[in-house]
Amino acid sequence: MAATTISGVDHVAILVRDIDASLPHYTGTLGFRVISDESIAVSGGIRLVLLDGGNVKVQLVSPTVSTGPFVETLATRGEGLHHICLTVPDIERAAADLAPGAKVAINDPGGRPRTAFLPPGPNDLITELVEIPNL
Amino acid sequence: MAATTISGVDHVAILVRDIDASLPHYTGTLGFRVISDESIAVSGGIRLVLLDGGNVKVQLVSPTVSTGPFVETLATRGEGLHHICLTVPDIERAAADLAPGAKVAINDPGGRPRTAFLPPGPNDLITELVEIPNL
Numbered sequence: 001m002a003a004t005t006i007s008g009v010d011h012v013a014i015l016v017r018d019i020d021a022s023l024p025h026y027t028g029t030l031g032f033r034v035i036s037d038e039s040i041a042v043s044g045g046i047r048l049v050l051l052d053g054g055n056v057k058v059q060l061v062s063p064t065v066s067t068g069p070f071v072e073t074l075a076t077r078g079e080g081l082h083h084i085c086l087t088v089p090d091i092e093r094a095a096a097d098l099a100p101g102a103k104v105a106i107n108d109p110g111g112r113p114r115t116a117f118l119p120p121g122p123n124d125l126i127t128e129l130v131e132i133p134n135l
Numbered sequence: 136m137a138a139t140t141i142s143g144v145d146h147v148a149i150l151v152r153d154i155d156a157s158l159p160h161y162t163g164t165l166g167f168r169v170i171s172d173e174s175i176a177v178s179g180g181i182r183l184v185l186l187d188g189g190n191v192k193v194q195l196v197s198p199t200v201s202t203g204p205f206v207e208t209l210a211t212r213g214e215g216l217h218h219i220c221l222t223v224p225d226i227e228r229a230a231a232d233l234a235p236g237a238k239v240a241i242n243d244p245g246g247r248p249r250t251a252f253l254p255p256g257p258n259d260l261i262t263e264l265v266e267i268p269n270l
Contacts, residue, residue: 055143
């Protein structure tokens with residue numbers, strides 16, 4: 001199978017229980033600048049803080065509800081690195097190439113890049129895609 | 136505390152049981168180019184395959200022995216994202232700033248960049264440092 005086009009890594013996500021408690025390590029100690037801080041209605045409710053890691057972004061993810069997949073992951077695996085998000089120019093094509101035959105839900109928030117999580121793949125690696133058209 | 140200087144993210148590491156079995160996903164499906172493939176005598180013995188992810192490198196790590204910390208992690212957490220490696224211009228200073236008071240072992244392979252793993256930090260994030268002097 002021909003490889004789909006992957007432009008690079010958009011962000012690496014870290015699952016944490018409490019972003020307010022965790023953030024000072026990333027901003028104060030590591031010196032990462034906050035790019036955005038938002039709560040969105042995905043997986044029941046999550047808060048996402050995006051940090052500027054230089055060549056790649058680092059995202060803190062925390063559930064804002066008491067149930068759902070992120071809460072389950074915290075219970076089973078605990079905190080830590082959670083997923084990697086790859087930048088692709090065409091998200092439908094990438095999803096078809098990377099998860100052939102699978103039904104991949106594409107999130108289209110409108111006015112923002114479309115994203116999708118691939119079904120669980122090799123090595124328990126959780127992979128997200130974000131669509132950034134080539135310039 | 137003043138933040139130490141972090142130049143960026145050198146690589147993101149994925150712990151796998153069998154690199155030979157895993158590699159086709161990363162090279163064939165994702166299309167990442169292999170930068171290096173080596174076995175080194177760290178933690179008893181590990182094999183490291185470094186992949187070009189574009190803006191950041193992706194490293195596959197697999198133990199080549201039957202005991203040791205990587206084997207233990209496979210048993211407790213399974214495969215998946217393992218650590219993040221930050222590029223710093225001065226590894227002694229970064230280790231002192233990021234893990235004050237801790238004894239941090241600096242690996243000096245000679246002829247290659249020096250590296251160090253920080254002691255376990257917030258959010259169970261495993262953080263490695265690699266020293267790349269500023270140009």
